[in-house]
Amino acid sequence: RFSVVPTAPPDAILGLTDAFNADTNPNKMNLSVGVYKDATGQTPVLQSVKAAEQKLLSNEKTKGYLSIGGLQDYCDHVRTLAFGDQVPAERVAVLQTPGGTGALRVAADFLKTQLPGAKVWIPTPTWDNHRAIFDAALLPNDGYRYLAADRTSLDLDAMVADLREKASPGDTVLLHGCCHNPTGIDPTAEQWKVIADVIAERRLLPLIDFAYQGFGDGLEADAVGLRTVMDRVDEAMVCTSFSKNFGLYSERVGAVSLVAAQASEAAAANSQLKRMVRTNYSNPPRHGGAIVATILSDPELTAIWKSELDTMRNRITQLRQQFVETMKTTGAGHDFSFLLPQKGMFSYSGLTPMQVDELKQKYGIYIVGSGRINVAGMSESNMQSLCDAVASVLEG
Numbered sequence: 001r002f003s004v005v006p007t008a009p010p011d012a013i014l015g016l017t018d019a020f021n022a023d024t025n026p027n028k029m030n031l032s033v034g035v036y037k038d039a040t041g042q043t044p045v046l047q048s049v050k051a052a053e054q055k056l057l058s059n060e061k062t063k064g065y066l067s068i069g070g071l072q073d074y075c076d077h078v079r080t081l082a083f084g085d086q087v088p089a090e091r092v093a094v095l096q097t098p099g100g101t102g103a104l105r106v107a108a109d110f111l112k113t114q115l116p117g118a119k120v121w122i123p124t125p126t127w128d129n130h131r132a133i134f135d136a137a138l139l140p141n142d143g144y145r146y147l148a149a150d151r152t153s154l155d156l157d158a159m160v161a162d163l164r165e166k167a168s169p170g171d172t173v174l175l176h177g178c179c180h181n182p183t184g185i186d187p188t189a190e191q192w193k194v195i196a197d198v199i200a201e202r203r204l205l206p207l208i209d210f211a212y213q214g215f216g217d218g219l220e221a222d223a224v225g226l227r228t229v230m231d232r233v234d235e236a237m238v239c240t241s242f243s244k245n246f247g248l249y250s251e252r253v254g255a256v257s258l259v260a261a262q263a264s265e266a267a268a269a270n271s272q273l274k275r276m277v278r279t280n281y282s283n284p285p286r287h288g289g290a291i292v293a294t295i296l297s298d299p300e301l302t303a304i305w306k307s308e309l310d311t312m313r314n315r316i317t318q319l320r321q322q323f324v325e326t327m328k329t330t331g332a333g334h335d336f337s338f339l340l341p342q343k344g345m346f347s348y349s350g351l352t353p354m355q356v357d358e359l360k361q362k363y364g365i366y367i368v369g370s371g372r373i374n375v376a377g378m379s380e381s382n383m384q385s386l387c388d389a390v391a392s393v394l395e396g
């Protein structure tokens, strides 16, 4: 019977990594998958994480199940990191989930079952998995315009027009809290106010994907968009991921938060979110959440983590600047200064699919077909050869 099962297409980004691994070019570079790398090309375990793990190992008493919603102190920290003290705790339901992806899937199942008929509006472009997750949950979704035709800026007018004219009251709008993936183009503080006003005026439900807090301008600065929206509305959902900012990719650490207008509504929504979890993965894995809770409950470990996060963010900013500067010296005559205001690990380079393909074939440089570059995949040592290769495909 399995003879009827067709082969699924490979994942666009993870498939590229398979091709990268098989490439024998000694100078190959992987600028596709969204993982932070240090100057030695490693994705290190943070010192704060190692210290927390040591504490956990010596104090661990049981491998018993967590509750469906996960660790309570972890969930309290998730709420504080996202909302500060802007929203009273009793109006927020938080559940620990396996990564940000798990959070998005629980949110999608919740929206599909509890708000039947409502559509989710997602930015064009967005992380490919958004649409895939919503489709898998049978949740109707559609795109709103985000990236301007020049592919280097946000088209706020088009975004607002789509949210005002295409989305119906009661629909959900997915927003990247910061460090938009794949473009690196975030709204400014002023633009967030305009977006928040439209969401409030059109009675849309904001669903904020918050996967890079601290990778843009800093932990608090990166929450400005979310908090501007929360100033205008009393209902929202947030999907948190700690994969990047704690470097906990493989531990699958995330959370889904729901803000309701009343405490009683938050409690009812919480009970439904738990139903979604129970029939999906039953309850979350303990380890990653326990690491985050251990760090954030200990002022010393928190200080170490914050400085490690600053290091990661500053390195990405420097690499982006270095790329722009080095490109100027290649004589390709193509100014990449538009990358400078972009935030987070990713940048839309403007390279065409043909140029991307040439970089792969000729130079072993792997970039996603859309031209999205993982800036954190660059390094001081490969910068010149990367820029020479980019210059040559631009000239070609």
Ligand code: PMP
Pocket (backbone or CB within 6 Å): 034, 098, 099, 100, 101, 102, 127, 176, 181, 209, 211, 241, 242, 243, 249, 252, 253, 254
């Ligand atoms: N949202 C966005 C925008 C992301 O880029 C990612 C990670 N690539 C996620 C969510 C999911 O993160 P996680 O690995 O924690 O599932």
